[in-house]
Amino acid sequence: SRTKDGTSETANALRFEDKAGEEQLWIQAQKNMDTNVKNDATHTVGQNHSHYVGASETHRVEASRLHGVKASETVLTGTKKTDAAVDEYVLASGTKLRLVCGESAIELTAAGHINMIGTGFNIFVEGQGYINTHGGKLNLNDGTGAATVAPGAGHKSDIHSAVEALFPAKKGSSVGGPVQKGQSAKAMDKGDSSSKKTAYNYSVDDMVKKQKELKATPVKWTKKGFVAASEEEIRNYVDPVNYLEGANKYQFVNLSASSGVSEVDMNAFLNGKGALEGQARTYLDAAKKYNINEVYLAAHSALETGNGSSELANGVMINGTKVYNMYGIGALDGNAVTTGAQYAYKQGWTSPEKAIEGGAKWISDKFVNGSEQNTLYKMRWNPASPGTHQYATDVNWAVAQTKNMKKMFDSFPDANLSYDIPQFK
Structure with a gap:
């Protein structure tokens, strides 16, 4: 020096x-620091490699470039990104290719299905346009729902959070630093502390076949009420690959573990939700007592009771006694209020508090801890034993609860979450 x-x-x-x-x-x-190599150079790392650049970076290759990753890869950009090719540009996927943005999505599957969803569309051509179907007639407004899902209005903030998570601020410094050894770069969901995959010895096709053979036919909600779900709709909701982004991933959260939500934050979520308002302590105590995720209990109640506005949430008279049912337990399709109230009467749920705690015990014993169906996905589809012991018939049941769960977890960036994602043959 x-x-x-x-x-x-x-x-x-x-x-x-x-x-x-x-x-x-x-x-x-x-x-x-300048390094000049006049011929070939080889760089080998036996374990992990972390690369951090504090400002800009430029890569220039005069001939061809090959980039290969054996496992998964994530590329995150904080603002704009442009990919351009002078000639041909091919995007390829062996099973499914998705283009998603907020409330819109286009999906191509290996089976040949092209699915699109959005809040509106506009197609304009200067000359003639054609739509040809060689397999039969073209159906418009046939009453079926979307065959795919969009990540939702919070998609941009999800991506922003994922980018920011890669650059934890150094103490006493205004610039970010590289991910340190032992740290994980959190992906699309805040608080994603761990994730595992559980392998099952059968395929998505096997799952769909089991559902189609049930007497209690899988259904979906339409403007005309519940109708039988098509095979493609069942397949869409059964296949976990379709729901690994944004809020949808919350159906794989482990429901048998606490996420560390405070009473203040729980009360804030329940505020304005009718019969559920002010019950934060009841949910937290029930969650701790029966080893259930407290966010799930509150989100489940909000869904089943219409944010605390349903008849069952506000009390129904049975044999001169007012009873409550906060989770829709025992409420059968077509006669939900009567059957749900009768079940609550048998259980002695004569106050909102008893209904919240009693329902938590029932869910714990019957599903989350008793039968190891500890995720929304497992409760709906039971991949360990397809077609048996399923909580609901609505194909959208698990997904429908994830927006409420995400809304809560968005307020708790340090929540302790773990995921269990099914993996089929």
Whole structure:
């Protein structure tokens, strides 16, 4: 170093550490570092590699470039991104290709289905246009629902959060730093502390077949009420690959573990939700007592009771006694109020508090802990034993609850979440 009395913090430095178990070669360039290789160069890393650039970066390749990743890959950009090719540009996927943005999505499947969803559309051509179907007639407004889903209005903020999570601020510094050893770059969901995949020895086709054979036919909600779901609609909701983005991923949250939500924050979520308002402590106590995620209990109640406005949530008279049912337990399609109230009467749910706690115990015993159906997905589809012990017939049941859950978890960036995602053959 040209610097008198220079240290590793104020000069160019090279350090060798040979202590067993702590071997390290450390190099520091106090300002610039230039490397010139006149022929080939090879760089091999046996374990993990972290690469951080504080400002801009440029890559230039005169000939061809090959980039390969054996497992998964995520690319996140904080503002704009442009991909351009002078000639052909091919995007390819072996099972499913999705283009998503907020409330819109276009999906191509390997089976040949092209699914689109959005709040509106506009197609304009200067000349003639054609729609041809060689398999039969073209149906318009046939009453069926969308065959795919869009990530929703919070998609932009989800992406922004994922980008920010890659650049944790250094203490006492205004610039970000690289992900340190032992840290994970959180992906699309805040608080995503762990994720695992559970393999099942059958395919999505097997799952769909089991559902179609049920006497209690899977249904979907339309403007005309519940109608039988088509095979393609069942397949769409059964296949986990379709729901790994945005709020949808919350159907795979482990419901048998607490997420550490405070009473203040729970009350804020329940505020304005009719019969549920002011019941934060009841939900938290029930969740702790029966080993259930407290956010799930509140979100489930909000869904089943129409945000605390339903008859069952506000009390129904049975044999001179007012009873409550906060989770729709025992409420059968077509006669939900009467059957739900009768079940609540048998259980002695004579107050909102008893209904919240009693329902939590029922869900814990029957599903989350008793039968190891500890995710919304498992409760709806039961992948361990398809077609048996399913909580609902609505194909959208698990997905419908995720928006409420995401809304809560968005308020708790430090919530302790874990995911269990099914993996079929």
